[in-house]
Amino acid sequence: MARRKYVVGNWKMNGLVAALGEAQAIFAAAGTHPSVDVALCPPFTLIGAMVTAAPGAAVGGQDCHAAASGAFTGSVAASMLVDTGASLVIVGHSERREGFGETDADVKAKAEAALAAGLSVILCVGEPREVRESGGAIDYVLAQIAGSLPESFDPARLAIAYEPIWAIGTGLVPTVVDVADMHGAIRTKLREQSGAAATIRILYGGSVNGENAAELLDAGDVDGALVGGASLTAGKFVPIVEAAAALG
């Protein structure tokens, strides 16, 4: 089944109002490649302003709380993301799993809350370096999917991002064969667990840039990219979108 390529920028804790011009340039360039879905996930503080600066663009959050409201100082509910104009949210990023102790159950609850609020979800999985080196990466990632995939969902609103932790922000990338093997295993797992495997997009993330994007995006079962550092400027991000567009 042909799935539209999906290229998503995760700005992490970067970006002030002055950076909105980069977002406008990114979305303007993306508009010239209608075969590719492009989204940006800035910090919470910029979502509303980015939606206003780039009307109609797909703008998302980088996390949400699983609860609808309440005494959770510093947290943001999925409905609040919707309220500010977001249409998607990343859940389970390794910087949340590792830095904030989020478990698979937490990630599942967040994904379910986000879907219930009407958001699309990018659910991140990925192994640490020692697991890759010990040969256990596929089992590790499939266990994360078993534990964090929502019970039921619209497959058009869920994407999986495979992000090996050791590749994030390091300049290291797995071989194309390793990426294709992992994505194929994820696709098989999704088929077993949800029956919706053909529709769900599986993104690769970890040091994607304008030079390596074409090769990574062309690997088996890779439907797009989740991009951190190279998503902060149009100059670095647009070539990745162009690489996706060239692959149709």
Ligand code: PEP
């Ligand atoms: C990420 O944080 O999701 C990511 C993939 O980062 P980078 O592209 O900088 O490795």
